[in-house]
Amino acid sequence: MRALQLIEDRRLELVDVPPPPAPDDGEVTLRIRAVALNHIDVWGWRGMAFAKRKLPLTIGAEASGEVEALGPGVSGLLPGQLVSIYGARTCGLCRHCREGRDNLCENVAGVHGFHLDGFAQEKINLPARLLVPAPPGVDAVAAALAPVTFGTVEHMLFDNARLEPGETILIHAGGSGIGSAAIQLAKKMGCTIITTVGSDDKVEKAKALGADHVINYREDRFEGVVRKLTRKKGVDVVFEHVGADTWAGSMLCMKRGGRLVTCGSTSGVSTTMNLMQLFQQQLRLIGSFGCRMENMANAMQKMAAGLVHPVIDTEVGLDGIDTALERMEGRQVFGKIILKMD
Numbered sequence: 001m002r003a004l005q006l007i008e009d010r011r012l013e014l015v016d017v018p019p020p021p022a023p024d025d026g027e028v029t030l031r032i033r034a035v036a037l038n039h040i041d042v043w044g045w046r047g048m049a050f051a052k053r054k055l056p057l058t059i060g061a062e063a064s065g066e067v068e069a070l071g072p073g074v075s076g077l078l079p080g081q082l083v084s085i086y087g088a089r090t091c092g093l094c095r096h097c098r099e100g101r102d103n104l105c106e107n108v109a110g111v112h113g114f115h116l117d118g119f120a121q122e123k124i125n126l127p128a129r130l131l132v133p134a135p136p137g138v139d140a141v142a143a144a145l146a147p148v149t150f151g152t153v154e155h156m157l158f159d160n161a162r163l164e165p166g167e168t169i170l171i172h173a174g175g176s177g178i179g180s181a182a183i184q185l186a187k188k189m190g191c192t193i194i195t196t197v198g199s200d201d202k203v204e205k206a207k208a209l210g211a212d213h214v215i216n217y218r219e220d221r222f223e224g225v226v227r228k229l230t231r232k233k234g235v236d237v238v239f240e241h242v243g244a245d246t247w248a249g250s251m252l253c254m255k256r257g258g259r260l261v262t263c264g265s266t267s268g269v270s271t272t273m274n275l276m277q278l279f280q281q282q283l284r285l286i287g288s289f290g291c292r293m294e295n296m297a298n299a300m301q302k303m304a305a306g307l308v309h310p311v312i313d314t315e316v317g318l319d320g321i322d323t324a325l326e327r328m329e330g331r332q333v334f335g336k337i338i339l340k341m342d
Contacts, residue, residue, distance in 0.1 A: 003120065005058050005059070013056075020124060026071060026072075026074060029069040032121060034063060036062040036337075038149075040061050042328050044113065057113075060112070067079050085126065090109075092127065093107070120318065138304050146296040146299045148178070150302075151299055154185065157261070163186060163189060166190055172250070173242055173331075175205065183210050185302075193213070194214075195214055195215070199218070235254060236259065241262060241264030244267050251277060258284070313335040315338045
């Protein structure tokens with residue numbers, strides 16, 4: 001069968017690999033249907049792996065699949081069923097896993113597509129407990145976006161930032177996959193949404209998703225515009241995932257007692273911070289990584305109900321991966337790039 005593997009930094013090849021064996025106890029054989037690309041794929045492609053990994057490595061951290069075979073002891077799944085795949089190999093045994101706080105697993109083996117072989121292959125065996133069934137009305141592309149694109153945002157906004165109806169939120173990079181999801185989810189709650197984008201052609205697209213105010217950060221200092229829009233009060237919540245380039249400005253955008261939730265650092269992992277501003281303004285900084293499987297299920301229910309929808313930039317075949325990653329690295333996309341496995 002075919003697999004898309006990283007051979008060395010910035011060198012990907014479509015290779016033939018042996019198909020998986022019959023599934024073991026508690027396992028399922030999946031036929032991968034769609035893979036959604038993320039910045040974690042760009043990091044791995046660049047060689048920015050922050051843990052030991054072996055090359056060649058099959059890429060792909062976010063995907064959906066169709067159940068093909070069930071191993072002994074598997075229940076609750078049927079052949080032909082569409083599922084969304086949790087992207088980290090958790091232990092399933094520690095206290096956090098047992099309590100449904102999957103992303104706090106004490107014995108996680110790594111993230112698929114980054115530390116472990118990922119999902120850009122035709123078939124794979126996985127523990128059944130890492131699969132979340134897609135409800136009727138959710139197709140393979142939508143199910144592929146539940147683990148990271150929507151699941152991460154659900155966890156950030158609702159589990160961590162505790163976003164409430166009527167609040168004002170600043171969402172950075174509204175044209176990104178998680179930015180486009182955050183705009184939709186916050187809008188459905190009745191929030192006022194300010195978002196940043198990197199080009200004028202993305203302004204109307206962000207407004208169409210529900211953004212009330214859109215700032216081209218290449219033309220205006222977003223923190224100044226936010227202060228003006230909020231009459232110098234600031235926003236209740238900042239949805240941060242850019243990192244060093246936006247951190248100081250994000251701190252200035254919060255009202256007293258505001259919350260900043262962050263899940264990424266695409267512009268750099270280190271920054272400086274005014275500690276007096278932090279404690280005098282009683283700001284809350286919240287780190288968020290991944291999601292719980294319940295977040296994936298909630299996200300797919302909202303997609304099935306038509307409350308939110310995937311925002312797709314382009315769909316490419318496996319042979320279009322290099323161009324896709326270059327577009328992502330250059331921040332040319334609005335929404336998600338999907339690798340179709342058919």
